[in-house]
Amino acid sequence: MSSQNEQSAGRAPQAQPDPPEQLALIRETVREVKAKAAPRAKPRTHRGAPLAAELPVARILVNKGVLHLDQLWDYAVPEELDASAQPGVRVRVRFGAGTHQVRAGRREGGGLIDGYVVERRPDTDYSGPLAALAQVVSPEQVLTPQLLALCRAVADRYAGSLADVLQLALPPRNGRAEARPSPDPLPPPAAPDPAGWSRYPHGAAYLHALASGGAPRAVWTALAGPTWPDELARAMAATLASGRGALAVLPDGRAAARVDQALSALLGAGRHALLTAESGPEKRYAQWLAVHRGAVKAVVGTRAAMFAPVADLGLVALWDDGDSSHCDVHAPFPHVREVLELRATHEQAGFLLGAHGCTVEAAQLVESGWARPLLADRDQTRAAAPLVRTVGESELARDGAARAARLPTLAWQTVREGLKHGPVLVQVPRRGYVPRLACERCRTPARCGACAGPLEAPDELELRCGWCGRAEEGWHCRECGGARLRAQIVGARRTAEELGRAFPAVPVRTSGRDHVLDAVPDRPALVVSTPGAEPVAEGPGYAAALLLDGWAMLGRPDLRAAEEALRRWIGAAALVRSQGEGGTAVILADALLRPVQALVRWDPSGHAQRELAERAELGFPPVSRMASVIGEPEAVAEFLAAVRLPADAEVLGPVPLPVPARPRPGASPPGDRALIRVRPGSGAALAAALKAAQAARTARGSASPVRVRVDPLDIG
Secondary structure: OOHHHOOOOOOOOOOOOOOHHHHHHHHHHHHHHHHHHOOOOOOOOOOOOOEOOOOOEEEEEEOOOOHHHOOOEEEEOEHHHOOOOOOOOEEEEEEOOOOOOEEOOEEOOOEEEEEEEEEEEOOOOOOOOOEEOOEEEEOOOOOOHHHHHHHHHHHHHOOOOHHHHHHHHOOOOOHHHHHOOOOOOOOOOOOOOOHHHHHOOOHHHHHHHHHOOOOOEEEEEOOOOOOHHHHHHHHHHHHHHOOOEEEEEOOOHHHHHHHHHHHHHHHOOOOOEEEOHHHOHHHHHHHHHHHHOOOOOEEEEOHHHHHOOOOOEEEEEEEOOOOHHHEOOOOOOOEHHHHHHHHHHHOOOEEEEEEOOOOHHHHHHHHOOOOEEEOOOHHHHHHHOOEEEEOOHHHHHHOHHHHHHOOOHHHHHHHHHHOOOOOEEEEOOOOOOOOOEEEOOOOOEOEOOOOOOEEEOOOOOOOEEOOOOOEOOOOOOOOOOOOOEEEOOOOOOOHHHHHHHHOOOOOEEEEOOOOOOOEEOOOOOEEEEOOOOOOEEOOOOEOEEEEOOHHHHHOOOOOOHHHHHHHHHHHHHOOEOOHHHOOEEEEOOOOOOHHHHHHHHOOHHHHHHHHHHHHHHHOOOOOOEEEEEEEOHHHHHHHHHHOOOOOOOEEEEEEEOOOOOOOOOOOOOOOEEEEEEEOHHHHHHHHHHHHHHHHHHHHHOOOOOEEEEEOOOOOO
C-alpha cells in the first residue's frame, strides 16, 4: 500500500490515571476517530505486474446502466488475480480513463466501479492498452451463463440495459452470509397426493406430468376459498419429486408467507427458500446463496425472486399476475409474467399462472395455444363460490334507507345476518381515482373515434382524446346511441364510521395502506379494507362481504379498469364462505355491467376472453405492443423525430399529461406523453429502435431526459 494509507500516530505524554469509565470513553473515542480518519485501502493498479499466463483478458460487464455504455469491456488480468477472477465473480475495475493515461503499456486512472467477469479470453479485439482488474470482490460466481442470458433477453425486450436488469436480478452481497456454508441438499421427496387438484378435471394429470419430468403449461383459474396455497405447494412438490427445481412468485409478503407455510407443512423444513424483503439483507442473501449453490431447489418469493437461480428448473409459477406489484418499479420495468414466460421457454420448464380471476394476457396465452386452461366445471365452481347479489342505482334511488345512511337495505341485512356467524368484510375503493367519461344512459366508456383512446374533458368544455389528443365533436355512444356523458362516481364513503354507529357492539377493524392486517379471527367483527389489503379470515372464511362503490372501481381512466375491478371484486369475494355454508357477497353496482355479470356468474375467464376479443378489434394490448415516451414537450418531439420506428408503427399523441390533484410544492409540470403502437411481430424491432434512440440521446448528453417504457401498465 502507498504511504497515503499509513497514519503516523504519536503518543501523548503520560498523564495521571483517569477513572475507569473515563479511560473506556477515551479509548472508544480514539477508535471512532481512527476509523473515520483512516482512508479505505484502494484497490491496486497492478502497475508493472505480470499478467496471467493463460487467458490474460477478462471481459467485464460494468455496473453502468447508461444505454450507450451497454456493452462488455476488456480488462487485463494480473497474475495475482488469475485464480480468483473466474467467470461470474464480482470485481472492481477502473472506468472512464482516457487513452492519454497510459503507463508502462497499462491504462490507469478513472473511477472505481463494480462489475462482473463474463468470460476469460486469450486476447482482445481492442487495439489500445487495457486497464487491469483492480480487485476481485468475492470468489463466489454469482453470475451464471443461464442468468446472464435471461437478463440479456429481458433487457432486449424492454429496451433497457443489461446492467440495469442485473441490478434487479442479483441481490447485494453480504460478507457474513457468503462466508457461511450452505446446507447439504436433501433427496427428492415423494410425489404428493393431488388433494385439492382433484376438483379440477385435469388437475391430477397436471401434477402427474410435473412429477414425471414433463413441462406442462397451464392458466389456472383457482376455485374460491383458502386452499390455493396448498394446491400451489403441491404443484411445486410434484416438480421436486422429479428431481428438478421449482419457483413460485407471489404479489406480496403475505401471500408468500401462506405458500411458505403450506410448503413447509407438506414437505417439512429445509427444502425451499423464502425470498422476500421482510427477511432482511443478510438472511435473504444467505437464502439466495443456498439456491445458487444447489442446496435448495425450490423458491417462494416476491417480485425479485423471478430471477432466482434455481438449478434444473422444472416449474415456474405465478399467482395473481394482474397485481401491479408484479411490475418492477425500476428500469427497465419488467413484468414477472413476461420474465417467467421467457424462463419457461429458454429452460424448458413447466408454467403455471394462477389466480381467482383471469387477466387478458392470461386469456391470450390460452387462445394462442401456448398454455392450456386449468378450470373446474361449472357445478364445482358454483359450489365453492358465495352467493353474489347486486344493488344498482335504480334500487338505491328507491331505497329510503340508502339515501339516509349511504348503504342500501340489502347491505344492512347482509351485514346483520353475517355477524351472527362470523366476520364480515367491507371493501371500499381508495380515494383519488380520476373520473373517466362514460355514457350517461348505459355507462359504456367514451372513446375516441380515431384511435379508441379514452375521452377526457379537462376544461369541462371540449372533448379530446387522452391518447392522440384529437378533439371529439358530435360524440354518440356506440352501444345505445346516447349523446350525454357523465363522470363516473369517485371516492370512498365514510364506511367505517357509518357501520360503527349502526353496529356499536361489534368491533370495527381497518386494513389499508398504512396498516395491512394479515388475518382476522373467526368471530363477529367488521373488517373495512381497501382493495388488495383484505386480510384472510381464519376458519371457513368471512360470513359475508360488501363490495362498495363499484362505480369508483369501474370509473378509473384506464384500459384495464373493468378487468381490474373484476379482479379486485373476485379476490375479495373468494375470501367468503361458499354459498352452501351461507356465504353472501353484495356489490353496489349495476347488474347489467359486464364485469358485474361476470362476478355474479363467477366467470372471470369468460370475461377475459371477451375483453381480449374487443382489444383485438381495436388494436389494444396485449394484441398489439405499446411503448410510452414521456418528457418535456420539446424533448418528446425531438425523440420522436429521431427514432427510426418499424414501418407499421403508429404514434398516438403527444398529449399533455394530467396535472396531479395535489402536486408537490415546486414540482415541475408532468410534461407530454406519446404512445407508440405496433403489431405483435414488431415488438422486438420497436424495443431495439427505442433503445438506439435513447442511447444516442444519452451519448450526446441531452439536458432534458425522456422516459421510455415498453408495455406500460397504465396507458389510459
